[in-house]
Amino acid sequence: MKLKSALKAAAAACLMTGGAASADTMLRIQTHFSPETLSGQMAAEFIEDISAMSNGEIQVEMFYASSVVKSAETFDAAATGILDCDMTGGAYQTGKNPAFQFAGDLNGGYANPYQQMSWLLHGGGYDALNALYNDHGMEFIGWWIPGPESLSSTSPIRGVEDFKNWKFRSPPGVITMIFDQLGASPIVMDFNEIFTALETGIIDGADAANLTNNIGLGLYDIAKHTNYPGFHSMPADHLACRKDIWDDMPSHHKAIMKVGMQALALRNTTVNEVMNARNSVTLAEAGVNLYEWSPEELAKYRTAVQAAWGDFATTPESKELLNSHLTFLRSIGAME
DSSP, X not given: OHHHHHHHHHHHHHHHTTTSOOOOEEEEEEESSOTTSHHHHHHHHHHHHHHHHTTTOEEXXXXXXXXXXXXXXXXXXXXXXXXXXXXXXXXXXXXXOGGGGGGTOOSSXXXXXXXXXXXXXXXXXXXXXXXXXXXXXXXEEEEEOOOSOEEEESXXXXXXXXXXXXXXXXXXXXXXXXXXXXXXXXXXXXXXXHHHHHHTTSOSEEEEEOHHHHHHHTGGGTOOEEESSOOSOOOOEEEEEEHHHHHHSOHHHHHHHHHHHHHHHHHHHHHHHXXXXXXXXXXXXXXXXXXXXXXXXXXXXXXXXXXHHHHHOOSHHHHHHHHHHHHHHHHTTSOO
16 A cells, blocks of 8 residues: 555646656857847846746856857857856857858848748758768757947048958958958958957957847947948857767757747847848937948948858858758749
């Protein structure tokens, strides 16, 4: 009788916990965004969401502003166990394989974040990306895309001609090839070194983020010229976790993480759209010069972009991933 009572008690306990005891998932994640920026605040909301949806079973220690390792080193830090997950962007890893460029930013290929997310959700994007990420010991979980970025500059950027001899902070990847073709001098540096480099005159401008996040970084305190709407770049920040960590997570935790990222993506894109529009007015009133490029100038940029795609896709993985994007864009009539 005692054994029967014990078995009943154990069964009741299992039912109360969903049939099995759920192990907590503890994650150490680094992002390059500071907590003061809009994107940093959105990352904090994502943590709150997945904690609430998991009833506290998923717990995150977030390291902001690349406080553990440099932004470009976050992926390796997660893959080797210093961290568990990378919340920066795939384009930082182009040194491993140029395919990572097309895991983050097609540089003018997509017109808006909704098109790019459509490829991820409906064009085979998850499988295409994890074919790359898994080879490097990581699992791609999701994207969040603030929208087209705006350049910041201490001199006018009215068109391609203004890029001649323009020294600017650039992320690594194909963007350096594009701007080099246009006569600029891209300097690859860490995200969190931009303000000091602008302040000291090491650079004339920066490819950093959109209007709203540029404000959060303080760039327009120094750089009084920008472009809006943006056109040159629309990077997708990713969440990627070490493969063994992901594989060991309960299935409901995996679902929460993916759905949480998709919710973050929608909230992030829409709030940035609203904030950028409002901030364009605020910046103009504060004396910052905003330039909207003509169709002729945009065409010059896009010609350089398409040439650079082909030049950059030098490995089988990069060609395959680029082709996946282009096939999708053609299928929706967004590219010939």
